[in-house]
Amino acid sequence: MSISSPGWRRSTNSNSCPLHTFYQFNVSSGYLLAEESKHAVKVLRLMSGEEIQLADGKGNLYHARITSPDPLKCEFEILTSIAIPKRKFSIHLAIAPTKNADRMEWMVEKCVEIGIEKISFLLCKTSERKSINMERLEKIAISAMKQSQQAWLPEIVQMTSLQTFLKEQPETQKFIAHVDDQNPNLLQHLATPRSDYVILVGPEGDFTKEELDAASSAGFKKVSLGPHRLRTETAGLVAVTALNQVNQK
Amino acid sequence: MSISSPGWRRSTNSNSCPLHTFYQFNVSSGYLLAEESKHAVKVLRLMSGEEIQLADGKGNLYHARITSPDPLKCEFEILTSIAIPKRKFSIHLAIAPTKNADRMEWMVEKCVEIGIEKISFLLCKTSERKSINMERLEKIAISAMKQSQQAWLPEIVQMTSLQTFLKEQPETQKFIAHVDDQNPNLLQHLATPRSDYVILVGPEGDFTKEELDAASSAGFKKVSLGPHRLRTETAGLVAVTALNQVNQK
Numbered sequence: 001m002s003i004s005s006p007g008w009r010r011s012t013n014s015n016s017c018p019l020h021t022f023y024q025f026n027v028s029s030g031y032l033l034a035e036e037s038k039h040a041v042k043v044l045r046l047m048s049g050e051e052i053q054l055a056d057g058k059g060n061l062y063h064a065r066i067t068s069p070d071p072l073k074c075e076f077e078i079l080t081s082i083a084i085p086k087r088k089f090s091i092h093l094a095i096a097p098t099k100n101a102d103r104m105e106w107m108v109e110k111c112v113e114i115g116i117e118k119i120s121f122l123l124c125k126t127s128e129r130k131s132i133n134m135e136r137l138e139k140i141a142i143s144a145m146k147q148s149q150q151a152w153l154p155e156i157v158q159m160t161s162l163q164t165f166l167k168e169q170p171e172t173q174k175f176i177a178h179v180d181d182q183n184p185n186l187l188q189h190l191a192t193p194r195s196d197y198v199i200l201v202g203p204e205g206d207f208t209k210e211e212l213d214a215a216s217s218a219g220f221k222k223v224s225l226g227p228h229r230l231r232t233e234t235a236g237l238v239a240v241t242a243l244n245q246v247n248q249k
Numbered sequence: 250m251s252i253s254s255p256g257w258r259r260s261t262n263s264n265s266c267p268l269h270t271f272y273q274f275n276v277s278s279g280y281l282l283a284e285e286s287k288h289a290v291k292v293l294r295l296m297s298g299e300e301i302q303l304a305d306g307k308g309n310l311y312h313a314r315i316t317s318p319d320p321l322k323c324e325f326e327i328l329t330s331i332a333i334p335k336r337k338f339s340i341h342l343a344i345a346p347t348k349n350a351d352r353m354e355w356m357v358e359k360c361v362e363i364g365i366e367k368i369s370f371l372l373c374k375t376s377e378r379k380s381i382n383m384e385r386l387e388k389i390a391i392s393a394m395k396q397s398q399q400a401w402l403p404e405i406v407q408m409t410s411l412q413t414f415l416k417e418q419p420e421t422q423k424f425i426a427h428v429d430d431q432n433p434n435l436l437q438h439l440a441t442p443r444s445d446y447v448i449l450v451g452p453e454g455d456f457t458k459e460e461l462d463a464a465s466s467a468g469f470k471k472v473s474l475g476p477h478r479l480r481t482e483t484a485g486l487v488a489v490t491a492l493n494q495v496n497q498k
Binding site for chain 2: 106115148149150226227228237238242244248
């Protein structure tokens with residue numbers, strides 16, 4: 001399904017087809033990154049004169065034209081650019097990675113598509129996975145940013161212990177996903193619009209009582225994500241969707 | 250993350266661990282289905298006297314005890330049962346399957362975890378995939394139902410043409426996911442609680458103008474799922490999450 005982004009003109013080529021988008025954090029270099037060059041020239045077979053779109057991941061989109069379709073260093077010239085402001089809210093998901101790496105990878109893809117500013121990975125008491133493949137997750141985030149025509153690349157943060165993490169968060173609305181029957185507050189009811197949110201999601205074995213207490217002491221409110229038992233990666237996705245929807249007016 | 254389901258007691262064994270759940274559409278047989286028998290005895294190594302939980306997918310959960318751990322025909326006796334009422338609303342997602350079958354499979358898993366009554370597959374003008382593997386999708390739905398401790402198995406419906414589909418839907422609130430800048434109505438703002446919903450999500454190439462017009466004529470309202478361009482499977486997931494959240498009070 002294609003949904004056009006309101007608020008900025010989606011560039012099209014002379015046949016009114018959407019332009020191919022490439023990630024280019026340093027636009028002033030004048031040529032695409034090695035992997036993007038290869039994709040543009042070898043896979044998409046773009047030629048001199050063809051128009052493309054560049055996203056620098058820092059809020060800028062560029063309408064550009066290929067000047068030299070070199071598969072190692074595809075050169076371009078900038079035609080126009082547009083600066084996309086940051087959203088009026090921000091979402092930071094901090095999650096204990098699942099044992100199965102695939103499940104985290106698709107969650108990162110989906111969170112980026114739906115809208116997120118930052119994803120951190122937590123090492124918890126019952127975590128089964130103690131490390132993550134940062135390079136792979138960053139590639140997935142870049143690809144999802146391009147696919148969903150966004151200008152900001154979410155930040156992916158290396159794994160830290162929950163203990164360290166709890167001390168360092170500047171966000172104003174802090175939540176921890178956890179339900180007991182005595183505390184059925186839903187995330188979308190406690191979160192108020194236009195704020196900076198951080199939400200914690202625990203590992204398969206859940207947070208321990210000590211971890212929950214430490215989070216409470218650090219100002220994190222316990223919230224429910226609904227009546228069903230959700231897998232870790234589903235919980236992350238539902239939380240991010242809920243916080244986006246709270247801000248859609 | 251574990252979230253306990255409110256409204257019914259989650260069965261636990263003598264160590265207060267949650268019981269393993271098995272799908273058993275015909276409880277009166279007295280033995281588990283072949284695949285479930287194998288899983289119980291060969292993988293989980295359950296023994297005589299151990300307690301299990303059965304879900305019949307038709308609203309009933311049973312607390313049972315293994316009487317004969319045969320890996321082909323694992324026998325059990327019922328201890329107690331509980332009937333879970335249907336939800337006070339229903340969600341029917343009708344989606345054009347993605348070219349990549351994996352993407353539909355995880356979407357089915359996630360939709361079942363989050364909460365859904367029915368998933369239909371649509372053949373549209375620009376569909377790249379013309380058939381689906383029903384057996385595999387049903388297995389995924391069963392597994393997600395068990396994992397999320399639910400009692401109702403969502404219905405998975407074989408592929409039909411959009412044209413035929415539009416004529417046959419009894420739901421009272423009908424939506425089609427599509428955004429143009431002239432129609433930015435968000436699904437979660439148009440859907441009202443405690444109703445029966447059907448929402449259509451188009452293929453990678455989107456619905457054609459003729460398809461959109463036919464859906465409008467059949468009473469489907471165009472809705473937006475947010476400001477970003479979403480992949481087909483992400484759109485399905487966001488729609489199902491939004492309709493669940495509209496009903497969480």
